[in-house]
Amino acid sequence: MADRWALAPAEDGGVEIAPLGPAGLPAGPVLREADLAAAVRGRPEVTRWVWRSTSEVYPRLLATGVRVERCYDIEDAETLLLGHEGRYGEPRSAAAALARLRGGPVPPDPPLRSAEPGSQSSLFEPQAVHLPLADLAEVYAEQQRRHDRTAHPERMRLLTAAESAGMLVATEMNRSGLPWSADVHRQVLHELLGERYAGGGEPRRLAELADEVSAAFGRRVRPDLPADVIKAFAQAGIRIGSTRRWEIESIDHPAVKPLIEYKKLYRIRVAHGWSWLQDWVRDGRFRPEFLAGGTVTGRWVTNGGGALQIPKVIRRAVVADPGWRLVVADADQMEPRVLAAISRDPGLMEVAGREGDLYQSVSDRAFSGDRAQAKLAVLGAVYGQTSGDGLKNLAALRRRFPRAVAYVDDAARAGEEGRLVRTWLGRTCPPAVTADDDAAEEAGIPAVEDEAAGQEWVPGYASTNARARGRFARNFVVQGSAADWALLLLAALRKACADMAAELVFFQHDEVIVHCPEKEAEAVVTAIREAADLAGRLTFGETPVRFPFTTAVVECYADAK
Template structure:
């Protein structure tokens, strides 16, 4: 359910009134002018990277690109203004008034899902950007009168999947607790944030920075988990195939990758990072899809006006339900998550908690 009135209010609060003739909204026009003045007053189109880079260079600021991380590090007042412009421009282009006219009909956002559209088995969408609804626009997702939205998402899914797949004793013990990162914190001097950086770095193949410095701790404390992802990375680098928990196989190496030289080395390392991540992400997708199927089965038979799954992305699911059945749906979500755990990972003590809330508006989930 998508409220055009709420969407208008949000867009006008961010961008100003809808412009006539496809021009820039007032807020974007204002920011474009401020960027130009901050860069010396010469005409600069903030949507043109080449013009922006040239204007910064004339101000003595050398940038390689207009990516957000470079702008955040730039010591110039125009950089902050350009960051704000780019963020609002992205909302205007991706989820603005024109987007709504194309994708929202009859009070419903109607994305085109592509089941298994990603190599890991996760779903994708063909247009509409359903998997990237900006947090600032979630206020437009409002339940119908007499209804609620039950929104549930899996907590710390990837590290829990790594624990279940690797059967690493230390990681399994941590994943049997409520907050996995807090349970791991003692291995990192009691610092929960460092524990999170370390574990996600292991999953995503981050070997530099803080994540790289914490790798020795991971190898010492969680040898089976690290052996699994590092073995997958070696297989990927050498052109081998890796598989998910239920046997989904990663794509073979590209035939046009050079066989030797520096470029070949970079390609091999990149595929190693992909393979390391694949064994976790594809297994996580299997849990999520099993959870979705278990939930839909539990909601079946409630009639045309009963609870319905209306949104699904990665590890999050949304059910639009009559208000009086919200409690039933919350129970069904918890049962579906546990059923998926048993189906995909067997008798593991690893928990896969689903944080679920019944709300009137998607933004109320925090």
């Protein structure tokens, strides 16, 4: 594979490059060049660049207009390989990997840094340890051998390749940004919240609602302070455990209606209000920092700006450039389709082999009619629901789709027992950890108690914490395998758009937005459909399961739903 080259930026601003041989080691002399972008631009025949960290290299390339076809991110692969090997939490830098390889002292990872609003900073400190190309290649070659030692080497290779592709997409999206009309945004805020008073007071509508809440209680109440609201309800003879909306909603009291309205609008103001606009929108673009593989399940996260939680009403501000369109594509019932593909349940595969409404089909087969109940039951099975109607219908689900339910039940049991579970491609859920494991705690992994070790698993008799781990693992295999598939989809779509003006500008778990000239829109719609099919085949192999998308060609994001 002479088209695979390694690349290592040097301290002095130059770069080392070398072609790699079949084993992953340099197949020729290491070349030194003064200019990173020129070195890459001058070698269009290279189809995969192997480097330490995409966030170190790729923003610099994009800044000079250089895109690459593929890459291999060594530190990202290290994270996935460590996880697969059950060594989650060990330092994942290339320097640490080299130290493990040579038996030296393993350096801890550099500390994380959060982004400033509007900055283009990467997650890791810029002074992260550089490795000479020869060392980097040594780590890479060993990683190739570690792929071979996994249960499904071809899947693991696909996973690390897909994650690297995701990092290219994320970096490109960080650069392009999401088209955003500040004028429309301000107009929406004005319609919802009313005028802003000078001097930093609440906008008119919020002030009015706060007054209505106070009037209903007969005393001054700050609706944004949960403790104050709980006290006010208590004085009115109503005891509540929290001020969460679902708990407040059912209460019969005149303060409830304005209170809920206040909370909704307050949320908009603090999370996506005028100061958000000031901080995050520049030159007609919202530029959050997308981080591919930011979670253990493989879902992406964004750093700053709350890009994955844009309220529906605010989406009116996402507006295509003049003459351009947004192609908004949403995968239909992604999670049950993924469950069908990974469990190979015959009944569910048959249902998921059609493009129609999957929940209606499940309902027709299992519950004679009610689509909403079918959806609840399926999601309940995936999330590990413990009570309610979903549980009642779970029994029917189990009868009709036994292998599918058994698949997530097995994952839940493994999680409760502290064993590893993996996605279809081999992304691995962290094992049970002790309560003082900071890295796992940070990642939200429920801790295991000491006394749980060695106990036999009995359904329904696990400790609260063990059950939480079970639900985590149960969800992990589906959500994570869905993330695997979504990465392959993004990679295929990116490739299809490479020769167009079209740009991927947004990605949210099962939804992608492409910004393109109006005349390219139909080609993009086709590309999405083809990418979905290709991703399904690549990820899960031969499967009857289909992955249809709902696509809309719009000028405004809000018009897509």
